[in-house]
Amino acid sequence: MNGDHLSEQIHPGWNALVQWLSDPHCMDISIDKLPVVARSSPGAGYGLFSLRSIEPSAPLFSIPAQALLNSLTLAPHYPSTRPKLTCTQAVSLHLMLHRSVDGHSSDPLFGPYISVLPNNFDSHPFSWLWKKRHDPDSLSLDTQLANILPRRILEKLDKMTLLFEEDWKRTQDYLRNNPTLLDKKTGTRIEEDYLWGWLNVNTRCVYHRLAKTRSDGDNMTLCPILDFANHTTKPPYTTPETTRAELWDTGPSAKKKFGDNFVLLSPSSAASPAEELYLKYGAHSSATLFSEYGFVSNPDPAEQSDETLGGQMDLGSVIEHLFERRGVVGSWMKDVLIEEGYWGDWTLHSSPAPAHPSYRLITTLRLYHLVPRYTQSIPSNVDAYLQDWRDTILGKKYIISKENESLWRGTLKKICESIVNDAVEGLGRTAAIDGSEGSPEWLDSSRTFVSWLWQEEIDVSTSVIGSLDQNEEF
Numbered sequence: 001m002n003g004d005h006l007s008e009q010i011h012p013g014w015n016a017l018v019q020w021l022s023d024p025h026c027m028d029i030s031i032d033k034l035p036v037v038a039r040s041s042p043g044a045g046y047g048l049f050s051l052r053s054i055e056p057s058a059p060l061f062s063i064p065a066q067a068l069l070n071s072l073t074l075a076p077h078y079p080s081t082r083p084k085l086t087c088t089q090a091v092s093l094h095l096m097l098h099r100s101v102d103g104h105s106s107d108p109l110f111g112p113y114i115s116v117l118p119n120n121f122d123s124h125p126f127s128w129l130w131k132k133r134h135d136p137d138s139l140s141l142d143t144q145l146a147n148i149l150p151r152r153i154l155e156k157l158d159k160m161t162l163l164f165e166e167d168w169k170r171t172q173d174y175l176r177n178n179p180t181l182l183d184k185k186t187g188t189r190i191e192e193d194y195l196w197g198w199l200n201v202n203t204r205c206v207y208h209r210l211a212k213t214r215s216d217g218d219n220m221t222l223c224p225i226l227d228f229a230n231h232t233t234k235p236p237y238t239t240p241e242t243t244r245a246e247l248w249d250t251g252p253s254a255k256k257k258f259g260d261n262f263v264l265l266s267p268s269s270a271a272s273p274a275e276e277l278y279l280k281y282g283a284h285s286s287a288t289l290f291s292e293y294g295f296v297s298n299p300d301p302a303e304q305s306d307e308t309l310g311g312q313m314d315l316g317s318v319i320e321h322l323f324e325r326r327g328v329v330g331s332w333m334k335d336v337l338i339e340e341g342y343w344g345d346w347t348l349h350s351s352p353a354p355a356h357p358s359y360r361l362i363t364t365l366r367l368y369h370l371v372p373r374y375t376q377s378i379p380s381n382v383d384a385y386l387q388d389w390r391d392t393i394l395g396k397k398y399i400i401s402k403e404n405e406s407l408w409r410g411t412l413k414k415i416c417e418s419i420v421n422d423a424v425e426g427l428g429r430t431a432a433i434d435g436s437e438g439s440p441e442w443l444d445s446s447r448t449f450v451s452w453l454w455q456e457e458i459d460v461s462t463s464v465i466g467s468l469d470q471n472e473e474f
């Protein structure tokens with residue numbers, strides 16, 4: 001690749017962004033102190049690349065606290081309200097008010113930063129569902145894509161929808177009380193622009209200690225430059241330096257109105273010039289990565305870190321429906337599971353071998369088969385029944401009975417078989433999405449991500465069936 005080609009791929013708003021960090025924010029932008037650039041990363045939009053050799057585990061760059069976009073830096077510019085807007089609400093609102101037009105945001109505060117945020121989130125599955133909801137009869141690509149998603153993804157996206165609606169409602173109330181904020185807003189697509197802001201927050205915010213307590217949900221920020229880093233779980237990757245506020249568990253000091261600068265440390269091994277530098281977003285499952293960030297990591301073992309090797313899947317509503325179908329007895333069992341902390345978060349894992357159901361899932365299915373399936377009412381000697389089940393949780397008994405073991409294993413096998421059938425069909429529907437001329441350039445990657453998710457369902461369920469057939473003990 002020649003030099004011209006490389007410079008063509010640099011983000012068009014990069015120079016203005018860096019200039020703004022230098023003036024007014026006084027950041028040293030010499031190659032010594034800022035040895036990175038944002039340029040295209042095929043299949044992932046833009047990414048962060050080194051401009052020279054980089055020594056390991058040293059400060060890579062430091063973004064001034066006042067150039068970070070978060071509740072502290074926005075607070076002086078907005079009327080106060082009680083309760084406060086959350087960081088997600090405040091930042092989404094600010095982004096909505098100042099969304100770029102033709103790649104340029106005229107925000108006097110953060111304009112050059114907002115100008116380099118993604119133009120749209122068309123490739124994000126949350127957008128597919130949102131558009132489908134607004135026009136359910138449409139045959140558009142968004143609707144087609146929403147229709148090929150695995151159920152476990154739809155469930156996660158439904159939960160995200162509830163969060164979005166809560167944030168949007170609270171922000172609308174705030175705007176009703178402060179209508180002049182909308183005076184300078186161009187265009188009428190207010191909800192759509194708010195969603196754009198909200199997805200920026202969801203896909204680009206990082207943990208940053210801004211509040212007194214560590215658990216405060218507002219310990220987050222948008223951070224220019226750092227937010228060009230794509231995700232990997234495979235070392236080496238960059239890491240944020242622990243701030244003083246975090247180290248001393250104090251939150252920002254009175255002297256630092258906007259908190260600490262954001263310092264990113266270079267990867268743990270030296271990087272060569274033009275190498276992509278990554279960040280680990282967290283140890284997320286493929287389903288979480290896809291529903292929250294809109295991509296899935298390559299499942300090829302060579303591309304995976306040891307900690308993420310192998311697939312996993314959440315059974316969510318599949319198990320909830322099992323209990324629903326058992327009427328009164330099912331809802332009694334559900335209450336027991338809630339009380340004992342076993343309701344929800346039921347997963348299958350292909351590694352470590354043997355492929356297995358989670359302990360939570362085994363415990364739940366044991367309870368499901370505690371009383372015979374035909375029992376229509378809660379048994380009178382319910383405590384005696386439950387004691388056997390509780391004894392397995394307490395480790396007093398290894399199993400409830402041989403029969404109970406064989407029944408829950410049979411139920412799990414049927415569930416896995418049905419998942420495989422659905423997934424084979426899902427793969428077919430995914431392949432049938434028309435990717436011909438005129439399709440957006442992200443379609444190929446999105447289709448690949450959805451196929452990987454279906455394939456994960458097939459691989460994990462098939463290997464759990466194998467374990468059950470081999471009578472593996474879990």
Ligand SMILES: C[S@@+](CC[C@H](N)C(=O)[O-])C[C@H]1O[C@@H](n2cnc3c(N)ncnc32)[C@H](O)[C@@H]1O
Nearest residue numbers: 043044045046203204227228229230231293295
């Ligand atoms: C924090 S941003 C990273 C910068 C982004 N690629 C851009 O063009 O501005 C997070 C988004 O980048 C993309 N992304 C991050 N890591 C990725 C990966 N490993 N593969 C594909 N896309 C990735 C996803 O769209 C994700 O929502």
